[in-house]
Amino acid sequence: MHLFAVPDLPEIGPGDDLAALISERVDLRPDDVVCVASTVVSKAEGRTADLADFPAGPRAREIADRLADLTGDEKDPRFAQAVLEESVDLLMEAPFLLTETRFGHVGVNAGIDRSNVPGGDLLLLPERPGESAERIRAGLSGADAPTGVDTPAATATDTPAVLVTDTCGRPFRHGQRGVAIGWAGIPASRDWRGETDRDGRELGVTVENVIDELAAAANLVAGEGAGGTPVVVIREFDFGDHAGSDNHFREIEGDFVRQALREWDFDG
Structure with a gap:
């Protein structure tokens, strides 16, 4: 081939x-x-989506704070909220988010991309x-x-x-x-x-x-x-x-x- x-x-x-x-x-x-x-x-x-589309709830803020403590870098809880909303199962929440998507794929951050996204902050699968x-x-x-x-x-x-x-x-x-x-x-x-x-x-x-x-x-x-x-x-x-x-x-x-x-x- x-x-x-x-x-x-x-x-x-x-x-x-x-x-x-x-x-x-x-x-x-x-x-x-x-x-x-x-x-x-x-x-x-x-x-495509904006971070503003995902106001962070208590779980997302907790996850973002824990990741920030582990990495020393500030984490946006709105991104954590987007990952949670795009997932049906959270397999790991530290030192990174490993999730299952609605269609069965397991990957980091529900496969959400933050690069090459014209007109938005996020590109969802x-x-x-x-x-x-x-x-x-x-x-x-x-x-x-x-x-x-x-x-x-x-x-x-x-x-x-x-x-x-x-x-x-x-x-x-x-x-x-x-x-x-x-x-x-x-x-x-x-x-x-x-x-x-x-x-x-x-x-x-x-x-x-x-x-x-x-x-x-x-x-x-x-x-x-x-x-x-x-x-x-x-x-x-x-x-x-x-x-x-x-x-x-x-x-x-x-x-x-x-x-x-x-x-x-x-x-x-």
Whole structure:
């Protein structure tokens, strides 16, 4: 497979048609995977906000004061309030905020961005990035936009798949890498269980998270900071003859790291 960035995309604003902007700049193939950074999806969906939109409550002020004591830097309690409102679970509140978003993604500060946000202080993640991916895919196919992920309009095999990507850190590794937070037209994972290795032994546990791997590859091409290009096309990726599923975010019952975090308190 090979990857390339979609060139010359303009600054994205509320209401912009990302599918049309992409289609105008590249001739897509049916088996392409189009990776779209969540930043431009959020901008098109009007997910910019001001700190003034989040008057701080007692919990947010408490969190901000504790982080300020730990770091020696003043923390805006309105930002803590924004994180709380964008989250359904607060896994850690010190030495940073690790949260679960409404759609199941676990990351720092609910994925809220404070850089490259024209017209606001904050850029929030898309509310439902799976539906965002479906809408973009429908636009690429020329179909009507779907009303929800359970009734996608873009189901034809001749329509490129779409990933909505973000960057975040991960346990036990330094730095950030690309991840998928929404997807359409491709299974989230491919299941090798029941297949055999080179020695004929049956695989019992191997499930490959394909959309995260593709998102990480796309992030190498997209770049970061001021020089980033927010849309990358992956061409000639072959899913192969494997079982697939949309299992992506780990269920709490089997997430032993999350369970351990709930019993842990930072005392630094």
